[in-house]
Amino acid sequence: VDRTARSGAGGIVFLLTDYGDADEFAGVVRAVIARDAPGVAVIDLTHGIAPYDVRGGAAALERCAPHLGPGVVLGVVDPGVGGDRRSVALEVPGTLGTGPGRGPRHLVGPDNGLLLWAADWFGGVEAAVALASMDEAAAGSGVVTFDGRDRLAPTAARLAVGAPLADLGETVDPETLVRLADPVVRLSWRRLEAEVSWIDRFGNVQLAAGVPHAETAGLVGPLTIVVEGRSHPARRVLAFGELAPEEIGLLVDANRRLALCRRQGDAAAALGLGPGQTVALSP
Amino acid sequence: VDRTARSGAGGIVFLLTDYGDADEFAGVVRAVIARDAPGVAVIDLTHGIAPYDVRGGAAALERCAPHLGPGVVLGVVDPGVGGDRRSVALEVPGTLGTGPGRGPRHLVGPDNGLLLWAADWFGGVEAAVALASMDEAAAGSGVVTFDGRDRLAPTAARLAVGAPLADLGETVDPETLVRLADPVVRLSWRRLEAEVSWIDRFGNVQLAAGVPHAETAGLVGPLTIVVEGRSHPARRVLAFGELAPEEIGLLVDANRRLALCRRQGDAAAALGLGPGQTVALSP
């Protein structure tokens, strides 16, 4: 065990992936971080992002962002693995956050937009490097790489024990980083269309819209929700407890986003909704 | 990072929730504890309690109780979130348990009975406080709170680093804490009726009854199990290994409860049983 690293560390690596919990993917990444950065804590944000769902992963990471203390975020949702997309490490100010030590200073992952919504929350990307390609021998051998295990986790471990960003790869212009399209939010007179950005375990449906959108569209009192051409009655409420058992409510959720929900019921199932669909709301 | 907290800590927060592992709920709670109490370890007991199943969560926490070392238990299964139920922090003797440092001293969660069966095991509630309401600004803004993240995890973190209970809220009489109804166990001559308290991954069916109940009902040798009016043959055994492949056995499980099981088979599926149902057993 590298005692120097341990004593110098005390850092945290936060993990968010689409690896699931059934296979050993996440476990091996945890083990690699422990091996390369003994004494650094690993915190699993979630490994339950739907396979290849970069938008879902980016939205989840953005929701986590305000609540993280100092550390390194390692995100992996990577449909382009084995293609030519870059892997990157990003530096953010670290001065934003809710704890005394403020938030993360670094994010590591594929350059496909997964990290940028969270990086925006952290104050934007101050510096970025493209990680060196896996060694040429490996690349030439026709062996597929497990990027999370072989490149991203070791990089996060090095950052967690204090390696400077510039040591980890070639500097790239933050403006060249791949950015996801903004979520769909369309406002018109007495009408809000918004993309579903998350359906949680309880069937709550988070929309990519916030309080100002609801106010502008006049969403107060009784509402109509249109999903795939079908209308459903709903009601603007302040809390779950105001809802009758079968009723659909629109409220402002704990991420300050608009959400459709039922009281101890599954609003997504009731509305036939899945992530990425678009919903229209009218008073 | 608050180094003082870290060095003074070394504590543990045990988590048990119905958050599941697919969303980032549990991950954010872990991150908040790491942020507020650096150096405190987080141990996930489980996040797999069925959504809103307070009884299932209370039973799981009670099963864990004898095996926990010192620390703070944070439990969240909370169908009443957003209603008017209290959140509480409880103090227990800490002198019971199986390790040299004995068991937990504090439990934090909703006041809905989730924590009390475990607290009973720990020797009963010595002191309790109701956590202060979320700040009035938030309450008045119509934003739903994520109690686990915004109130319960910070409270558990403070207890884990040594804050006195009295600092965390208004003292309440432990007698006023909400208590779940006792599980159904009815004994009559040569007949035991018992509630199903747990069905595990392997299909083992734990009943809310123990060895004395089996003895009183004369459950030895061949048995009849009645589920929803249908009878099934079974047999009292001491170990899985005694069972023939399709046979249903009644044994005393590792929590010293009666359990219905099959050898490498799913007893719950074979009997058509779910949690909360009641089973009748006769010799």
Add this chain to the structure above:
Amino acid sequence: VDRTARSGAGGIVFLLTDYGDADEFAGVVRAVIARDAPGVAVIDLTHGIAPYDVRGGAAALERCAPHLGPGVVLGVVDPGVGGDRRSVALEVPGTLGTGPGRGPRHLVGPDNGLLLWAADWFGGVEAAVALASMDEAAAGSGVVTFDGRDRLAPTAARLAVGAPLADLGETVDPETLVRLADPVVRLSWRRLEAEVSWIDRFGNVQLAAGVPHAETAGLVGPLTIVVEGRSHPARRVLAFGELAPEEIGLLVDANRRLALCRRQGDAAAALGLGPGQTVALSP
């Protein structure tokens, strides 16, 4: 808290089980290790091995092996629990591995073959002990034991804080340890038959065969895969990115095994394949 253990430790226990994440089984094992070996980190490799699937667990542990730093591996997949199979603790050289401190020195689990493929990777078993039976009082009482909680986790904890192997049980000849049958790999002229050893979350199908097998069988360019008498076209590729959307590829995966896959698609579903089945490949 046993401060001596904490300061003397800094060790790691790696967990791999078929407990799943819904029940509290894995959580209680984590808690017992924290109780008995404060300061030792627990790393979950996975708890998602299919119930009772010893071969699947052994293969997963073997895949993890090269990436683990020093520590104790605790593996539990145990269809024979409650029967007469032994529990064992094994010592391996610890001089193999990818980190500066090299790999694990000990493995703990049932004597059913689960641990040996990984132990082989670590350089073979240098010494082995059979763990003492649970105390006779417990054994005689007809109470089923939770071996992972009551015997294996405490044993792993003791090894993690430095207890010598010989203190933990009776020495046994490593040659007497139960070994799983080798995976099916049959090579003939222009034909390779191989057992499916893993199907991951993304539907990739790992075979129990490697690069030399593919070369000997002449698997280059277009291929035919036969599954249960049905033929499917496929193609040898070096990376996911070379595949057309519906195409099945054969590549060398990140464990240097042959794998059938699709580009962002589920190859196992497309081929109707499950673990343990055998596949035939021809050029």
